[in-house]
Amino acid sequence: MRDLLFPPKCSACGQLLDWMPEATASTPIRAALCPACHKKWENERLETCGICAKPINECSCMPKILQTAKCKGFYKLVYYEAQKVAPVQNKILYHIKRKRDVHAIRFLSTELATSVEELIQAEELAREDLVITYLPRTHAARLEFGTDQAEELARELADVCGLPMVQCIRRRYFFNGKQKRLSYTRRIKNAEQAFLPSRDVSCKGKTVLLVDDMVTTGAGAARGTKILRRAGAKAVYCFAIASDIVNKDTVR
Ligand SMILES: [Zn+2]
Numbered sequence: 256m257r258d259l260l261f262p263p264k265c266s267a268c269g270q271l272l273d274w275m276p277e278a279t280a281s282t283p284i285r286a287a288l289c290p291a292c293h294k295k296w297e298n299e300r301l302e303t304c305g306i307c308a309k310p311i312n313e314c315s316c317m318p319k320i321l322q323t324a325k326c327k328g329f330y331k332l333v334y335y336e337a338q339k340v341a342p343v344q345n346k347i348l349y350h351i352k353r354k355r356d357v358h359a360i361r362f363l364s365t366e367l368a369t370s371v372e373e374l375i376q377a378e379e380l381a382r383e384d385l386v387i388t389y390l391p392r393t394h395a396a397r398l399e400f401g402t403d404q405a406e407e408l409a410r411e412l413a414d415v416c417g418l419p420m421v422q423c424i425r426r427r428y429f430f431n432g433k434q435k436r437l438s439y440t441r442r443i444k445n446a447e448q449a450f451l452p453s454r455d456v457s458c459k460g461k462t463v464l465l466v467d468d469m470v471t472t473g474a475g476a477a478r479g480t481k482i483l484r485r486a487g488a489k490a491v492y493c494f495a496i497a498s499d500i501v502n503k504d505t506v507r
Pocket residue numbers: 265266267268269270288289290291292293
């Protein structure tokens with residue numbers, strides 16, 4: 256019914272969607288991208304990391320600041336390059352940030368879920384020890400766009416993986432700075448002050464999967480990792496849709 260009132264459109268190019276991909280019983284996802292954009296997205300996913308030369312899904316490179324915070328692994332779907340001529344990743348990121356695009360969020364969460372399952376297998380993690388959390392957006396941004404894309408991604412990812420989603424990190428209320436306009440050092444300093452542990456949620460003894468939509472400097476994710484570890488998390492792994500390849504501090 257909703258699709259009749261709001262015909263489904265491609266999250267990247269805006270073209271009307273007239274195809275429905277195969278949906279499985281466990282993950283009934285509807286298309287977020289048209290066939291052409293989906294193909295482009297798949298190609299972007301196949302790109303190799305400029306630092307370790309591995310395909311992005313096997314790459315474990317992370318900003319140094321994240322490594323220093325003792326993040327155990329950093330999983331991303333794509334590397335982000337602002338200079339690139341409008342690839343699908345840029346558009347889909349923009350789309351989930353500005354609009355409440357549930358199909359795009361569902362699609363990206365399903366893509367991220369593959370990394371989560373690979374991690375569980377590779378590290379032999381106990382599912383009952385796992386929780387998913389996220390790095391909350393500023394209150395101002397939440398009001399402006401009516402959504403917190405990191406929270407929605409985390410909720411969907413938890414749903415797809417059958418894991419609990421808990422809010423372990425909160426934003427300091429009076430912090431309204433716009434990260435985007437700030438210098439690298441200033442962003443790191445701000446991130447230090449922006450996040451706090453949640454008052455009544457414990458992640459003690461848990462392996463926490465920290466979700467963010469886009470990791471640029473890594474300052475926010477690093478701060479989040481520190482908070483979770485101080486709160487007693489056994490291990491913290493970060494998950495993002497995209498990571499900024501031009502981050503000068505990325506290490507293997
Ligand atoms: Zn398209």
